[in-house]
Amino acid sequence: MKHDHSPVLPGSGATDYARYMRTDTLLGLQRSPGEVIHRDELLFQVVHQSAELWLKLAAAELAEATARVAAGELLVAEALLVRAALAVQLITSEMEMLRYLSPVDFQAIQPALGKGSGAESPGWRQVQVASRQLGRAFDAQLAHRGVAAADLRPVDLSEPLHRLAEAMVEWDERVSLWRVRHYQVALRIGGHPPAGTPGSPANMLAKLAGHRFFPELWQARTQTTTDE
Structure with a gap:
């Protein structure tokens, strides 16, 4: 048959x-073989286009997590945040492909990029907006429950609110690690002077590596260490 x-x-x-x-x-x-000015444009585009897809997924997971937090469904929100964090972990790992792009090759590719910059990434902008919205929903949930962020110490992880706080810290950390890797790649293949050098594009990347979406949750963990 x-x-x-x-x-x-x-x-x-x-x-x-x-x-x-x-x-x-x-x-x-x-870009087709007839359009490229350097063969490694395919590598460069695949890494960045796939990152945009993962960031799109991460932003969607964050948006759904925000809705679940607003509805008081904290365990579901936690699971969604874990998925979003894994998406960022994957795009951090795939940047290893750029280790095979030399500064000379990158300079040869640059004319094809025009004035393009990773800061213009639509996926990254969506993630930033979604992270801030999640933070506002979480703050509203804390206010509703009469809990201060400073009290969310990772001691009792059987409590959904504490578990969600941990997932938010994990998300923050994954984004920070991605930014650090981006910074290192910029130094390795971009030929940028290191952070601290006047006028270096690496200055902004280094500054962003220390940014946190949920600083109060990090502060709560620091307070725990101090108290103990």
């Missing part, structure tokens, strides 16, 4: 996998 593997989904593509995943469009988003 012959099996009919012809696609049943609408859209372009020879198979249902291609149609659902939109692989024709996805794989056509990179």
